[in-house]
Amino acid sequence: MVANSGAAIGGQFAVRVVVQPSTGVILGATVTQQSIIEQTNAHPVTPSQLADFAIASPNPQYGDPTSNVVVLQSPFMNLAGHNGTYRIDVTVQYFTGPIPYQTYTESASMTRTMRNLVLVDSRSEPYFIWNPAQMTGVSFSAQLEHAQQLTVFDDANDICQIKLEIFTSEDNQNAILVKAFDRVPRPGTWSWIWDGRLSDGTVAPRGMYTYRLSAVTYVPTLPDWDSNRSSTLRVTQTKLEIPEGQNHLVFSYYLTEQGTDGWLLVFDPTPQEVMMYDVDVPTNAGWNSVAVILPSGREEMPPGMIRYLVYAVDRGDINGMDC
Numbered sequence: 001m002v003a004n005s006g007a008a009i010g011g012q013f014a015v016r017v018v019v020q021p022s023t024g025v026i027l028g029a030t031v032t033q034q035s036i037i038e039q040t041n042a043h044p045v046t047p048s049q050l051a052d053f054a055i056a057s058p059n060p061q062y063g064d065p066t067s068n069v070v071v072l073q074s075p076f077m078n079l080a081g082h083n084g085t086y087r088i089d090v091t092v093q094y095f096t097g098p099i100p101y102q103t104y105t106e107s108a109s110m111t112r113t114m115r116n117l118v119l120v121d122s123r124s125e126p127y128f129i130w131n132p133a134q135m136t137g138v139s140f141s142a143q144l145e146h147a148q149q150l151t152v153f154d155d156a157n158d159i160c161q162i163k164l165e166i167f168t169s170e171d172n173q174n175a176i177l178v179k180a181f182d183r184v185p186r187p188g189t190w191s192w193i194w195d196g197r198l199s200d201g202t203v204a205p206r207g208m209y210t211y212r213l214s215a216v217t218y219v220p221t222l223p224d225w226d227s228n229r230s231s232t233l234r235v236t237q238t239k240l241e242i243p244e245g246q247n248h249l250v251f252s253y254y255l256t257e258q259g260t261d262g263w264l265l266v267f268d269p270t271p272q273e274v275m276m277y278d279v280d281v282p283t284n285a286g287w288n289s290v291a292v293i294l295p296s297g298r299e300e301m302p303p304g305m306i307r308y309l310v311y312a313v314d315r316g317d318i319n320g321m322d323c
Helices: none
Strands: 002-004 013-019 025-038 054-056 070-073 084-097 102-114 117-121 127-130 138-146 160-168 177-181 188-194 207-218 223-227 235-241 249-255 261-268 273-279 286-292 307-313
Touching: 013 025, 013 084, 013 102, 025 070, 117 207, 117 223, 138 160, 138 207, 160 188, 177 188, 261 286
Parallel strands: none
Antiparallel strands: 002 013, 013 070, 025 084, 054 070, 084 102, 117 138, 127 207, 138 188, 160 177, 160 207, 207 223, 235 249, 249 286, 261 273, 261 307
């Protein structure tokens, strides 16, 4: 099993191997071979040997049994320096008694996902409503977590950048505003207030907008990247149907891959106010459908007068989120 040193991101880790024979009394154990190899190829590395394992006392907090057991642990290390999944292979030789003594060789494999750079958006949802008649700006902020500290910039190659992209609710692919912020401390915090103006100086019209926050840094040359939006999870097609004789609408959407959580927002495009917020909608790869029942009290609501915002999330933080 893998033991984390408690660092919030990246940081040190150690490998603990618990050897407990099914029969006999264990007399000793040694690690004869070990390696760590990156699986994602996001940052290819040469397979590296772990440091020498040493005998450690059983520790129940790691799930170690307390009798007839030998625990071997590597020193804490920082072999994995970038976001990605790593495979660790360990081969152990151990001896049991009583006479006649027996020798056994067994191998174990484990994987560990390292999140070396993580951007934590202060907003729980990547959308906002902008009303220039009542608002002076929109606040954005985020926290950067990173195992390698960079808070003092003294070279042109010291790069730690946050980028903000704002999209209309009708198009989440082509940004209406892109703003980059260079030399952001890592780890550290970042914040900025958008005054509602676009690149040409005009004020963005009232409406509901989505956005993406992303961060990139180099350690020392290979990039680490993270975002509050997915690069692969997408809604590519939608359709709206009105079943004959029914008082609800059926909204369908096509997801490029499996998500874990999903929301559906229904909002009136004229005042740009959310009318309904449904949770636990399907997030299967391919077509998904959900029945939309409009709120009571709105007598005239033809399909052309409402809009839908699909919000699909991967809560495993592997692919981020999208909407």
